[in-house]
Amino acid sequence: MTARWIPPEEYVKTIANATSYAGFYFTDTAGRPIQLRAVRNEDAWQWPGGNMDPGETPWECALRECFEETQMAFTGPQKLLAVHFITRGSHWPLNKFGVIFDGGRLTDEQIGAIVLDPGEHTELRVHTLQEWEELMSPVGFARLKAADHARHTETVAYLEH
Structure with a gap:
C-alpha cells in the first residue's frame, strides 16, 4: 500500500492534542x-509558571510567567529539571x-x-520537603520532589500523572 501525503492542516486533526505549561523551580539558599x-485553589501550591x-x-513562557506572577526578571541559565505529562480526564479535556x-x-x-500578582497567588512560603509534603496533594508533592531530586542529582526528571 502506498502512503498518501496529507496536508499539515488535515494531518494535525488526526494526532493527539495537548496543552502545555512551563515554570521555574526556586529554593532559598538553604535549598528549601x-x-x-x-488563588483559584487555595489547596494548590505551585511555583511561578x-x-x-x-x-x-x-x-519564553517560563520567563513571562515568572515576571507576571512575581515581578522577578529571571536572568539565569536555561537548565531543564523536569518534563511533566498529565493525562486528560474529568479535570481537563486534553493531555x-x-x-x-x-x-x-x-x-x-x-x-x-517578590511581588505576587494578587489575581494569581495569595502568599509565598518557604518550607523543607518534609513540611511541603504535609501541605500538598500527593500529585503536587510528587512533582515538587521530582524537581528537587533532579536538581540534587543533576539529572532530568520525567513524570506522568
Missing part, C-alpha cells in the same frame, strides 16, 4: 523549596505537557523583593 498559593501562549517556547526549569537559589533579599 519556594512555592506560591494559588503557567500555560504557554501560541507561538511561545517553553523558555498536558509541562517543562520545569531550575530557577536556582534565591537570597532572602530576592525572596523579599
